[in-house]
Amino acid sequence: MNRPASARPALATFSAPREDDALALVGLTVAYRMRGRERDVLTDVSLRIRRGEAYGLVGESGCGKSTVALAALRYLARNARVKAGRIAIAGEDVLALDADGLRTLRANAVSMVYQDPAGALNPTLTIARQLSEAFEAAGADASVARSRSHAMLERVRIADPGRVLASYPHQLSGGMQQRVVIAMALASNPALLILDEPTTGLDATVEAEVLDLIAKLRAELGMAVLLISHDLAVIGRMCERVGVLYAGRLVEEGATRDVFEHARHPYTVGLLRCLPAHGRNKHAGALDTIPGELPAPGASTAGCIYAPRCRLADARCREHAPPPHRMTSAHGEQMSRCHYHERAMELPFGNLIAGGDGPQSASETPSTSTREGAPRVVLRARDVSRTFGHGANAVRALDGVSIELHAGETLGLVGESGSGKTTLARLLLGLHAPDSGGAVELDGKPLHAHVARRRAEERAALRVVFQHPDASLNRALPVKRLISRALARRREAAGAVHAEHDATEDSRVAGLLEAVRVPARYLAARARQLSGGLKQRVAIAQAFAGEPRIVICDEPTSALDVSVQAAILNLLARLQRERDVSYLFISHDLDVVRYLADRIVVLYAGRVVESGPAGAVFDGPWHPYTETLLAARALGAPPANAAPRTRNAQQGCVFSAHCPRRLGALCDETAPPLADAGGDHRILCHIPLDELRAQQSAAKDTLPAT
Template sequence: MNRPASARPALATFSAPRDDDALALVGLTVAYRVRGRDRDVLTDISLRIRRGEAYGLVGESGCGKSTVALAALRYLPRNGRVKAGRIAIAGDDVLALDADGLRMLRANAVSMVYQDPASALNPTLTIARQLSEAFEAAGADASTARARSHAMLERVRIADPGRVLASYPHQLSGGMQQRVVIAMALASNPALLILDEPTTGLDATVEAEVLDLIARLRAELGMAVLLISHDLAVIGRMCERVGVLYAGRLVEEGATRDVFERARHPYTVGLLRCLPTHGRNKHAGALDTIPGELPAPGASTPGCIYAPRCRLADARCREVAPPPHRMTSPHGEQMSRCHYHERAIELPFANLSESGDGLHGSGDQDRETEPRVVLRALDVSRTFGHGAKAVRALDAVSIELRAGETLGLVGESGSGKTTLARLLLGLNAPDAGGTVELDGQRLHAHVARRRGGERAALRVVFQHPDASLNRALPVKRLIARALVRRHDNAIDHDASDESRIAGLLEAVRVPARYLSARARQLSGGLKQRVAIAQAFAGEPRIVICDEPTSALDVSVQAAILNLLARLQRERGVSYLFISHDLDVVRYLADRIVVLYAGRIVETGPAGAVFDGPWHPYTETLLAARSPGPSSTSGTQRTPHGCPFSARCPRKLGALCDEVAPPFADAGDGHRILCHIPIDELRALQRAAADAQPAN
């Protein structure tokens, strides 16, 4: 990450905006009116973003990150209001603008990209119509807007702008939709671009491409960026400075390198420790977690707002609110609202004993020396469409899942991961010739034709929790419906269900105050936690986890990963774990399967797959986690040769296009589908690593 040599250290606290501020918040306090009383959701927030600077805002769900963005744009809901403070964007006093002035500001000076691109696009209008409207709002006439729309899609690296302009949103992938939304946001050449979780749900290579695109456009246009994200790795890669929000208060701020290398607030230290670090897995011990939960909105406390969850807190912390301590750090000024900021980095680790997490299993199931295969897919394929429009989403895929193990399934969007999961669950039927077996017995292709015990054995946690939650039902009833026991073919609700519900929700970090809330009233992260609790309520033997932590912040993600690991140890539960977060997969998985264009290109023990040698596609996925542009784009396959040959950076020539490669054995069950010999792959990848510049 390059920083201007002339960049000045930014002040952590200040009293007025400056001329070079793209955004300045001074003493901002925001309240929502709920049940007749104001509840403060932001308290005395002061931060500034210089023109051309990238600033990251991090914190758990509910800390107020998105409210900061909405307040800056004066997009607060009807029950929200700014109680105190100043907001300036590119020199304009936002709170003093009338309706016309505010409209002009939004049209010309600031743009926002939301977390879910599909929600920002009108499904009934073509991309051409929607993108043209963005240029017309900035003052262009219709013909000019059409021309600029085509040029802007080229600028955001869309290879076929004409096709995309003629498309409707549902005809584009998630990554393509996000590029279109970014193009719309840049139509006004804004001084400030606000990005609210722009890469959530994107796979590793698409995320790398989107982030590289944002960094390149920022450099070209000289715009400032406010990046809101729960992904600390994204913040570390993209931002010069970072602010940490907790319960509506800015508790730490400084240069990103200073904050990440030596955090000065226990909350920041806790967030960083929740990450599954490179090379660590579940066998090395549980992830550190942040105990307790966020205070309810509007909660007041005489001392430090974080004291109830802090392992450094003492009587002083509980009685006296800490002021903003400022100190000089290697890359600028750092601020921390902690009485003991000098020793925050020495925060004791959480008590990671496995007691008291709401799981009441016996843990005495049979353990085998050689775990048996509980779920098997044999040569399953899946074709969508017919004739010339037929698309082979899966091509002769075979996998085995053993008792008590986690099989990680990785690959880009469109590689066939979710299609395979749906075949295993019986939600889609495989093409003729493929079979799915449970405990060696063939399962019917359709879930409705499977026996009750077979359906109960397999449960699923979807990427999007709305797929499994009835939005009209309260949380308590959603969990209770899954908590059933069968006696003489009847469904009986045990008297202990109340405590079981409470235990499950505590285990997945859903506060008790949400028991009566309906699913539609919950945030995305809360809905995902409820969906996970619902999946485990019936005590399944196999759980298919399809991106179960992609919507969760790092503290809740750590708690969920610890929960999954403990369930597996105690009950022998098996997981098929699908995720685009390779560090999460490495932490939880025992074995890995890498899919590309519906084919398995690599499989083996997790350590062997992650440590190499790699299939060139696996190498691409792993490289996408590192700073720098992705070298590939699009998903293409040749009809006869290697499925990855069109994109392979190590392509041998016509051989890769014309001849299907064999599986080569790299030892210990590690197999790679590639024409390049294993020893040569290892040497090539070692040479590439040696050529990388030191960080």
């Protein structure tokens, strides 16, 4: 964390902007006009970010985080307006600016990086054209803009700026696209950089690289940063101060260390307790969750807005709204809107989500993978490879991959973007066909390579939850219809092709949506009207409506806030216990994988480099690539020896070019053996396991406690 030498504690509440504020919001209230009436989505929000400071804004989806950013830039939708308050950026009164003044402010003083870099880039224009336009908007002529574009890509640590400038967005990885968007945002050398979920969907090492880049550029340019994220670990690494937003109200604020170590509001405590603890798994008990749901936009209450969900609430909380209590903490002033802020950390644990996911007792039946006897294999891939392109342009995305998924277990699949995780998932689903020589089996019987040629019961047995829910949801249909169609397909697969509408179908739809915490008021909403988090919850409900035996989860929680993530992980664990369903769980969040997975497979450049029981893989010894992934998670910065991933054209180890423990010509020229570390734990490496243990022991203290 880069803390300016002149930093001093900031006041949690104030009445006017100051000269050293990069951003100041004073009593900001924003309303949206919906169905003929105005509904407040932000209420009396006051926060300030000093020049050079990093400020984090956290809260559940729908709390108003992105509205804060859009209001600061005056990018609000046409049905929104600022009802009250002041907004100042670098000393400019934003609400008083005319169109020309606002355009000048956006071009020179403030920039924003959005969650989805692909959505911020024009797919029909080269990177050179788009980046040059950013410099031209800041006042540079065309020739100067081109030279500055090349220099800016070097500044954001892109190794081959010429190639990237000549590329179109679809030819770049997600991490590279995000670097380009950051370069565009920095073209004006802004005083304030707003980042709205900049690392969602990025793998651990690319996320670490992007965050490290932002921290270094912030130090170089002296700019302030407003970082909006549902990833509390990212906020903890990047920000000096943090604000917690709930239902459009700032309920807690202070130095990040003070808020995270000694939270003073029950909502903040609830968010922190939703995180999977290092080393904890599903067999140790369900994750803590926040009961209930956010109030509807514009909901009014006489007392504390959080009281309906708070385990400390009493009559006083329900009748009287708490004022902002201010107290001096270890690293500055802390504010909490809670009558009982001194007792917030005493909040009792509980798992009160719909469906009764309480802690699993020791007497409950463990998953099939942990029972006595040989586990039953329900899905198997045998030596599958997948090549895209032909001739000199051919790229082998998978190379001789073999995996087994057992009944009632979760197989975690980890690796960086481009390692082949999603390609393997699509191959298992029949959306890609393997190269000749490989095969996929369901219950020991071959599956056709193409999903259209599979039987209805085979398609029903194997379902998927995609990372981006738009890939599986019809944007024009209401939520109720989406789930009903999935239930109808289940009846069809069971042979009831002409079955009438089940009298209990409405209750089944309601039960599925309740289980994934989609409020009943969204039953009539169309998919295009939902937030990203709500879309993902509907997609998960849709996948489980068919009662599948196997679900492939491709980054299913990457777009969800921590409270909903905990509820979804509890739901997945409960369904597995009750229905013996199996999961292939793909994620870049290693804490989530450690919590849910029974076994782990680590992919690098299309090859399996390590596999085994989750505890063994996380405890070590590790393949050097697995060690790199764990280091990126633990340290929050890319390891010193990390480098861009490539397909190794040599006959040696696929990771040799980037391996921090490379042995030289042996690794470059000879394929490594598959070493048995015991207990079905296997590592593809030349280094003897005893030596790996010895080499990694010195670094182990910097990795997550397990």
